[in-house]
Amino acid sequence: MLLGILLTIHIIVCVALIAVVLLQRSEGGALGMGGGPTGFMSARGAGDLLTRVTWILGTVFFVLSLALTLMAGRERGASSVVDRLKIDSIDPNSLNQPAAPAPAQPAPTSPNAAPPPLTAPTPTVRNPFVGEEPAAPAPPNP
Template sequence: MLLGLLLTFHVLVCIALIAVVLLQRSEGGALGMGGGPTGFMTARGASDLLTRTTWILGTLFFVLSLALTLLASRGSEASSVVDRMKVESIDLNKLNQPPTPTAPAEPAPGTDAAPLTAPTPQVRDPFAGAGETQPSNP
């Protein structure tokens, strides 16, 4: 429950961080158009607000990322893959023996016992004529 709530909040912080970064003015003039110098908010004031907001959202992003990582790892057991494989129950003498040969499977009664073969592919020579085909040589 807490993990799902934090994950939802984390996604919202990510979206807000993307929006704030895109609104900032870059060297070439990006999406963020600051107000005029006589307006309510000057260009410098807008950039200070966006910079401060970016720092706050960036900090929230990293804190939430760490919290989600710690909460997700707390639920799992701290064990290695080797511990979960039950290596002690493997008999080493059986591992080094060659495999025992098995008899080929008997065909079901009433079916053909002949092996299946593929038909010989025919290759059409475009220079020989329209209807002539030749068997291919592998």
């Protein structure tokens, strides 16, 4: 929830920062307005205002980026993908066993009987280095 709110604020700040940067002139003036050097919306006054707003929005952008990165990292957790899958507990000898034949299911006796539950086929692991036939067990060392 908080990540969504911060991400929304981040997008708004990005759009505002883009708009403020595009409003500035590359020669140092702002909004392309002429006029005297005095007054709030003169070229100099608008340039100072847009420069200050750019600095503020840039700082908010970087702070939000850092906060989003830290919060997303905490949400994922400190464990790696391999630790979460628990690959160490898999027995490699059980992976190459032939599939057991499925037990025969009796036909339903009445027309209103529920169909039997669906069963998934047994997964098979194919090793491209061994071929299609199962590998022979290694001879024991003397």
